[in-house]
Amino acid sequence: MSNDALANFATELDGHLTEEGMKLSATIMDNDGAHVIQVEIEDREEFPIFISLDSEQLLCTCYLWHDSEVNNERRCDMLDAMTTLNLPMPLSSFGKVGDQYLIFGAMSAKPTLEDLIHEICVLSDNSLNAIETLQDYLN
Amino acid sequence: MSIWNKLITAVRGGATEVGEAIVDTQALRILDQEMRDARKHLDQAKQSLTGVMAEKMGVDRKVKQLAASVTEHEGYAIKAMESGNDTLALEVAEKIAEISEELDAQQKLLDGYNNNVSQLKKTIAETERNVRAMEREVSIVKTTEAVNKANSAAAAKFSGSNSSMRSATDSLERIKAKQQKRQDQMQAAMELQNEGSGADLSAKLKEAGIVSGAASGNSILERLRAKQQAGG
Known part of the structure; x- marks a missing residue:
């Protein structure tokens, strides 16, 4: 059922032109029965947004950098900065899975298409701003 | 161990392993097993809740009957006293004492059932929360795997090399260059x-x-x- 909902979103998102004039392209990926939408934003293809859905929430995630990219001496400062940025950053929060730092936004399991697009745009902006702001902590 | 600790173990996964493997498949398997156990636990808890609630209703009815019986016999006792039949009044009073004792016992039983029911409801709610948390975690882990595969493909597309060569700052520079262009x-x-x-x-x-x-x-x-x- 959640896979159907994701498929619908993927169809709606694919080819959508954002208010800023950036084109979205969306594809569905299947991993062991769990479906994920990969959304690429024109000119920002390096940082695609991944959308996954479970019974409780819809997650939009953008992967930032690997552990290996972090300057070891400044790791604590970076984590401190990320925790501090979590609050003022609109709609998104920092997170980590495995050795991958990420930024994500959680939504209700049934968002409107409009809200989802807004979430994607804000998350993408936040991702670029985050890397720009925190690149001093990276190698 | 709290559920959060288990989840941290699962998503930390292969952080120590070098390279591709981000997910500890062993942890994922354990999580899957725990999810199955928790669901079984949940079904059992729901079943006992139904049983306990049925028994509770029975005791509840009995308490009400006994309480009504006490009131009824109190009326008889008063009438007996009013008609000057003290012997009968005493006999009724003894009966009331007997019913009251039974009422006390049943009331205690009912309190116990009430406690049980709220305890079971709490357990069920907690187990349901845990199952949902685990499902969410499994979904995140599987998403991560899918993303990893996609990332490797993307990295190959952008830098013509493997994913370890693609750094966030390089990518940002590339995006900035594209935006500038x-x-x-x-x-x-x-x-x-x-x-x-x-x-x-x-x-x-x-x-x-x-x-x-x-x-x-x-x-x-x-x-x-x-x-x-x-x-x-």
Whole structure:
């Protein structure tokens, strides 16, 4: 059922032109029965947004950098900065899975298409701003 | 161990392993097993809740009957006293004492059931929360795996090498360069547009004879003729 909902979103998102004039392209990926939408934003293809859905929430995630990219001496400062940025950053929060730092936004399991697009745009902006702001902590 | 600790173990996964493997498949398997156990636990808890609630209803009915019986016998006792039949009144009072004792016992039983029911409801709610948390975690882990695969493909596309070569700052620089290029293109297009519309405007002005241009040939000739006439 959640896979159907994701498929619908993927169809709606694919080819959508954002208010800023950036084109979205969306594809569905299947991993062991769990479906994920990969959304690429024109000119920002390096940082695609991944959308996954479970019974409780819809997650939009953008992967930032690997552990290996972090300057070891400044790791604590970076984590401190990320925790501090979590609050003022609109709609998104920092997170980590495995050795991958990420930024994500959680939504209700049934968002409107409009809200989802807004979430994607804000998350993408936040991702670029985050890397720009925190690149001093990276190698 | 709290559920959060288990989840941390699962998503930390292969952080220590070098390279691709981000997910500890062993942890994922354990999580899957725990999810199955928790669901079984949940079903059992729901079943016992149904049983306990049925028993509770039975005791509840009994308590109400006994309480009504106490009231009823109190009425009899008063009537017996009013009619001066103290022997009968005492007999009824003894009966009331007996019923009250039974009522107390049943009330305690009912309190116990009530406790049990709220305890079971709490357990069920907690287990349901845990199952949902685990499902969410499994979904995140599977998403991560899918993303990892996609990331490797993307990295190969952008840098022509494996994913470890692609750094966030490099990618950001590439995006900035693309944005700059786009902006430059837009700027150039706008300048062209301006030039174009400027050319249009001067053509229109010439056409209207407001500025010198094609129409000025005649005026020059006129000026020359006037000069000639003046000279001649």
